[in-house]
Amino acid sequence: MAESSNKISAKISSGDAVPGRKEQILCQPCSRKDLQTTADVFCSECDEFQCNDCSKAHTVYMFMNSHTLVNATEVKPKPSSFDMKGMDICEQHGKLLELFCEDEIELCCSACAIVDHRKCHSVVEILKIAGKSRSAGSQLKTKLEEVKSKAEMIVKHTESSKEHVTKDIKVIFVEIKRMRGDMNKMFDDLEVFVTRKTDAFQAEVANKLAKKRSSGEKHIADVTKSLEIVDTALENGTPSQKFIVEKKLKRQANELYRDVDNECQNLEIATAFFKFDETLKLPLLPISACVPGKLTLKYTLPEAKKYVAPVDPIVKLTKITSIKLKKTGDDVKEPLYTGLDFLPDGRLFAVDNLNKKCLIYNEELEKVGSYQLSYHPQSVVAISEAELAITSKNPCKIEFLRVSKTNEITLIRTCKVTTNYDSICLKDESYFVVGTVDDTRPVRIVSMSGEEKDFSVRFPNKKYSNDTSACNYISNTEKLILADKLEHTVYIYDVATNTRVVVKDDQIKEPRGVAVGPSDCILVCSMRTNSIVQISETYRILSSFKLDMKWPYRVCVSKDQSILAVTNCCGGKMKLELFKLTY
Known part of the structure; x- marks a missing residue:
């Protein structure tokens, strides 16, 4: 017979941690079924607390007839055999984690649910879903x-x-x-x-x-x-x-x-x-x-x-869908999208500079969400599955937003910076690459916390006024791309070797937006030729795709590099289009 003094262990309901609430001993067989039933008796032979229903087995099976049952209140249970070590306590409020937000995939206490998740659609009790959810x-x-x-x-x-x-x-x-x-x-x-x-x-x-x-x-x-x-x-x-x-x-x-x-x-x-x-x-x-x-x-x-340079494949664009961008009831001016980026799940995020707002589109370019800003946004980049960063040059700051699965947008935090920034992209998991306005350092580095620093690159002593340059970054090869609208030129800097390549061609006239496509090719909006120009990783112009929109302005590529989005800046004829990327 097992020594009950060493093995007695019972589950205590969550209320035992609350001052003034009486301790409740739970039936152990029921607990294994994720049911909360008060224990009525304790069997020293079975070495467990049981409710009246579970204890009936002692009258059914002959070998259990000799077991001694005592009132559960007469036996003091030992703490649970598994110590959560505070993992079941909310770090912010110090309360028990009893809820789970399925919208934002977060554990919550009662205070979290009221303060942080009141707009969420699905906040459920852990006890109700823990047994049903397949544990990973x-x-x-x-x-x-x-x-x-x-x-x-x-x-x-x-x-x-x-x-x-x-x-x-x-x-x-x-x-x-x-x-x-x-x-x-x-x-x-x-x-x-x-x-x-x-x-x-x-x-x-x-x-x-x-x-x-x-x-x-x-x-x-x-x-x-x-x-x-x-x-x-x-x-x-x-x-x-x-x-x-x-x-x-x-x-x-x-x-x-x-x-x-x-x-x-x-x-x-x-x-x-x-x-x-x-x-x-x-x-x-x-x-x-x-x-x-x-x-x-x-x-x-x-x-x-070791990195092996890929072959230079020519990208083909096949139109998926297109919409006209028009002034809606809550717009002050005609929309002008100065920033585009895809979330990892395929939703497209756009910032409307003139109307101080950001918008979310699904894969059919149906607007599924929007958020009003207090400033004129410049550009946007997706950081993770649910987080984005937006630049603003007046005031100088970078704002971080969260997007839920139900397309609700909330402000997370704001980082004040000292320089006017326009275009923005990811350098790595910790830093952004940002294009400047009216600064002799046309491109800079900013950390996720707002720390600013410079590339060890010799840039020409030149300042770019608003909307005359755009930048992007190829992490695999440490290449920095800078489009110069007035010079009709795309500069490609090798950060590792501090060298520069100049790409200039009649097919590139007033380059505006820049994106990195498959095989690290560069896709540039050539505004005056109404086309998307593809530059290979080896700096060759591979193709020029004519668009049925005037003055293409901003471009971005989905995270799986299968979809391209492009918008323009021609007043009265504004469009947003999606293309499938193939070879």
Whole structure:
């Protein structure tokens, strides 16, 4: 017989955490069915609390006739076998998480539901959906285990890489000693020179690897901790607890997965080797000024990770749908869309500069949502599935908006900046690339928190007035695109090498909007030729597609690079059109 003193465990209803409310012991068999039923008795043989209905089994089965049942109130239950460690408490309000917003996919307490989710359409009790919702705890565990595996691989890589670079350096000295002979003095000086350089490099390598290892070990510790919680929840938690753990740890698991996957893809291999000159001459200068060979100390990525330039495919545009943009009842002026971008789910987001508003369109270009602004918006970029950023030059700021699945738009926060910004796009997960107005730095970098900094690129000492330039950025190759309307030119800067390519052609007249398309091609609105011009990644003009709209103005491409949206700026003939992108 199991020792009941060590195993007695009962579920306590959520009310026990509220001051002044009486503790309620729940029937354990019912709890496993996600039902909340008050326990009436405790069976020491079964080692569990039961309601009257569940305890009837003792009168049905002969082997249970000898079990002793006592009143549930006479036995003090131990706390739940799974400690939520505060995960079921709202961080903002300190209340129990009892609700789940299906619109915004967030756990809520009663205060959250009233303050933050009062406009949402589907806020339900966790107890009602936890048992019905199919738990993804095993998927969460799989992802965490994958993160742990990759982090362990990073740690192993740091060890092997450290040994590898040490062996490489030893080989250098073996080669140096082999060449010594009659030039002992020169090679003594050479050895001193190489030692100084390799010591510095090896120290740098060791420092980088130590940081990489520390990061990997931290990820392992984080994942191990999360896995312990997931394992315990899967083994001992109720469906509600499992549901909360899953939702709480899902974002952390995704962040860990992204960070570790990114580190895995950027594991540098430090190498060191020395190549002697074909003809050795005794130098009159010190060895530091005249080295008889080439010392190479560098980092490289594995061959499989190196970027391979794609072929230059010609993009074809097939019209899907088109609408005329007209002044509606709440508009002050005719619409002018100065910014377009797709959300990941395919909805199109547009900002109307003249009417101070933003709009949402579905895949058939039906308007499904709008939001009134207090300023004239300049441009927009989608940051995630439900978050966008909008630029404003008067006042100078970047506003962050949230879009729900039901097309409701709310303001999240505002970042004040010091420069007038027009066009905006993503540089990476942490930074924007923004085009300036009346500034000698035509393109700048702004963090998600509003921190501003500059590219290490030599730009001409030139200022662009409002609406005379547009920018975009190709993350894969660190290429910066700048369209110059007055010069009828598209400049492409290589940020890594600080070089510039000038693309100028009769097919490009007053370039306005710029988008990045399939295979990192560049799609430019050529306003005076009423066309979309395609520039390849190798800076060749591949095609020019004639539009049936006058003065194309802004263009964007969907996240899966299958749809293109374009609008124009011809008064009285304003349009918004969607095209399918194919090769």
